[in-house]
């Protein structure tokens with residue numbers, strides 16, 4: 381097996397046994413990027429020199445026989461909304477095309493502490509708004525399983541990179557599904573932790589009450605390892621909680637005996653691809669045979685999900701994105717005769733259509749007179765959705781559903797239809813509204829050979845239980861038998 385195909389856990393063991401050097405691992409991943417990224421297009425920026433320097437530092441510590449952190453020497457990538465000193469951070473927007481942050485976000489600091497080499501920054505939907513990576517101002521990313529299809533979004537570059545072996549793991553952001561949906565489309569694992577578990581300090585905000593950071597990995601074990609490295613309270617983010625971080629790898633047990641698994645009936649209604657539905661049910665049957673108890677539950681306010689999300693997310697985005705006015709950083713229009721016009725032209729010229737649509741909708745929802753009718757109302761309904769989950773978790777330990785209604789679709793197929801695009805987040809948004817942990821693990825493949833994801837949600841701070849069930853599902857499905865076949869540079873697959 382090639383080094384770039386291996387997991388963080390496997391590579392960590394190989395490094396510790398001195399079977400391979402960190403430089404060799406990093407070079408293998410950099411070479412992989414060179415050979416397949418011309419077709420996948422997962423990276424906006426690569427940082428080979430940074431990666432090599434970190435790998436050399438790891439090797440010299442290994443040579444001195446020093447203990448290393450679990451992710452030392454494991455090459456990774458970051459979505460391009462994570463601030464990285466000296467490395468441009470564009471949010472895939474013309475607005476920040478040349479923006480180079482003077483500071484690091486907390487999670488990148490933590491990964492540098494782990495000595496994990498940074499391969500580069502991943503393509504995404506502009507400012508994380510979208511579900512297909514087609515709203516990137518620069519270029520779309522392609523799904524490694526079928527280059528004519530989207531990788532999902534908005535962390536589509538990150539999921540595609542991990543699936544294609546162009547990074548061993550990545551960090552993404554998830555406001556309404558942006559870690560889990562691309563993970564499902566690309567056949568990898570994506571975990572959105574509980575709100576407050578992982579610091580967002582230094583990560584460009586979209587909707588502050590919904591934004592989360594989490595790992596995109598090849599396996600559930602790797603997700604636990606990365607969560608161990610990034611979780612915890614941070615004085616730089618007042619929404620993080622002071623609560624002990626357990627060792628998440630201690631939950632990786634292939635055992636679901638006595639666990640109550642809830643199936644939210646609203647998530648299995650119309651719109652769900654029949655092949656995926658059958659696949660998820662088959663896995664649930666296997667969990668039952670392994671000793672789990674299956675119960676049907678209801679989330680009666682599920683039908684309000686989209687309406688609440690688009691109001692809350694847009695309102696918060698209109699306020700967060702007000703800072704891009706051409707004055708302090710980023711793009712500035714040079715065509716304006718005065719300051720007022722400069723603001724207008726800057727925002728008009730440098731934001732894409734999807735971002736403008738959200739800002740308009742959000743500003744409208746917040747103006748005096750509308751606030752009570754829209755934003756406040758949406759927050760009230762959000763509370764009802766939170767209560768639905770609280771009630772459901774009285775009856776079960778975790779909830780299982782499909783991650784998405786369909787597998788990855790063709791590029792261009794939904795980009796002109798915002799409603800169709802929005803519907804692809806139907807099953808992922810509720811966990812953001814309720815602030816609870818949710819993971820997408822590979823659930824299987826369609827007859828066409830496209831991967832799909834199985835989602836497991838748990839109560840707040842129940843990441844351990846969620847990982848335990850995910851680990852069991854991973855063993856049952858055994859999806860890593862298959863790999864995407866990619867044409868290497870200049871050749872065919």
Ligand code: GLN
Pocket residue numbers: 508509510511533534553554555556557558559586693805
């Ligand atoms: N697709 C959703 C949106 O466009 C979610 C995006 C996200 O989670 N960042 O808002």
